[in-house]
Amino acid sequence: MSDSGPSTSAPAASTSAGTDDRKTAALTAYRQALKQHEELSDGLKRLRFGLKDLEKDYDKTEDDIKALQSVGQIIGEVLKQLDEERFIVKASSGPRYVVGCRSTVPRHKLKQGVRVSLDMTTLTIMRVLPREVDPLVYNMSIEDPAGASFAGIGGLGEQIRELREVIELPLMNPELFMRVGIKPPKGVLLYGPPGTGKTLLARAVAATLDTNFLKVVSSAIVDKYIGESARLVREMFGYAKEHEPCIIFMDEIDAIGGRRFSEGTSADREIQRTLMELLNQMDGFDHLGKTKIIMATNRPDTLDPALLRPGRIDRKIEIPLPNEQSRLEILKIHTKPIAKKEELDYEAIVKLSDGFNGADLRNVCSEAGMFAIRDDRDYCLQEDFMKAVRKLQEAKKHESKIDYSAV
Known part of the structure; x- marks a missing residue:
């Protein structure tokens, strides 16, 4: 009877050990299957994203092929406009046609003078095109006044x-202005010696207001072909009216605004x-419109009186x-970013x-920096500024003097 205990416990131990082995094997297999499942899921996601990219490429290629094949x-x-569906249109080649309109084109935009595209075969209006802009006028609008501010202008x-x-x-x-019952000025003339900040003032106004800004160099408007210069002026004002609020800044206005006289060459005419x-x-746009003109010149005595009369240029500054x-305020503005070892006098x-x-004071700062570089220093001293002022005084002796009287 004493031998029966050990003989029954041995099979039980072996059975439990086998069960543990099976559990471990099953867990290992489960983990491997789970890992494979995760890898397959990740692979499937990547394939789906790849499929979307391929579909985009396919659509783009299809559009490109259609564009190549289209007329x-x-x-x-x-x-x-004759009625709801028919319009008289003048083609760029010259002849006029009575044409229909595509259903997707908004009818209210099809007014006189609007540019449209016409189908090559049926001459149906396909889409409304933006107004044609002269490249010169477009280049004027690219001028970015950002960076200019009233804080960077001293003494004015x-x-x-x-x-x-x-x-x-x-x-x-x-x-x-409507409450008081007066008409606001249409434009302003800035006049004074060169280098006093006329252009900088105009740029600061445009940057502060966040408006469209047309910078016009008046001499660039003048063209050798008769009528081209006047057309450019019309284009310029038309562009400004379409992109209101807009500030037109005409620099060196004396190039086209000089006094008129009976004698002269064809270029003068x-x-x-x-x-x-x-x-x-200038007479044609509204007082309360959002197009304003700023003109600048350093020769106000040569301007035509018709340009300066109230109603056109109402304020002369x-x-x-x-x-x-x-000069102290301007100098402090220009010396602010300069590395200095000591406080300047x-x-x-x-x-x-x-x-x-x-402009001279800004040049003083540049010259002082050049003296520092020449002495192999990375900072400026008081003596550098004093030498720069003396150097510029010698250079200014060659400048001609112009007397300015109030306009």
Whole structure:
């Protein structure tokens, strides 16, 4: 009876050991199957994303093939609407047609003068095209005034206030003028010696208001072909009206705005025609419209009186040479980013720079930096600025003097 205990416990132990082995094997197999399942799921996801990319490539290729196989379209101009479905259109080649309109084209946009594309065979209006813009006018609009601000202009507080009254108030708060019952000015003339900040003021106004900005160099408008200059002026104002609010800045206006006279060459007469078109365009837009003009010149005495009369250029702002206090403000603005070892004696530099304009003072800072580089230093000293002022004083002796009187 004593031998029966061990003989029964041995099979039980072996049975439990076999069960543990099977459990371990099953768990291992399960983990492997789970891992394979996860790998297959990841692979399936990648294939799905790859399929989407392939579908996009397929659609793009299909569109490219259609574009290559499709026939081009004719450009035309709407002359008149006859009824809901028919329009008189002038094709770019010259002849006029009575044509239909595609169902997806909005009818309310098909007004006189609108550019459209026509099907090559049926001459049906396929789509409305944007207004044609002269490349010269488009290049004027690329000018970006960003970066300019009133904080970067020193010594012109009164001029900035006057300019903002003329340009900023009518654009931001036109109801103020309507309440008082007056018409806001259409434009402003900035005049004064070169280098005093006329262009910088105009750029700062446009950047502050976040408006469209057309920078026009007046001499670039003049064309040798008769009528081209006047057409450019029309294009310029048309573009500005379509992209309101817009500021047109005409630099060196004396190039086309000089006094008219009876005698002269054909080139002089073309400039006079350009001026007449400019006067006509300035008379043509609304006082409370969102197109404003800023003109700049350093020769106000040569401008035509018709251009300067109230109703066209209502405000004339003189930008004078900076006085001692203004030069101090300008100098502090330009020396701010410059590496300096010690605090500068601004008063001494300002007293030595009598007759300097804003551009001269910026040049003083550049020359001081050049002296530092020449001495193999990475910072500027007081002596560098003093030497720079003396150097520029010698250079300014060669500049001609022009006397400015208030316009």
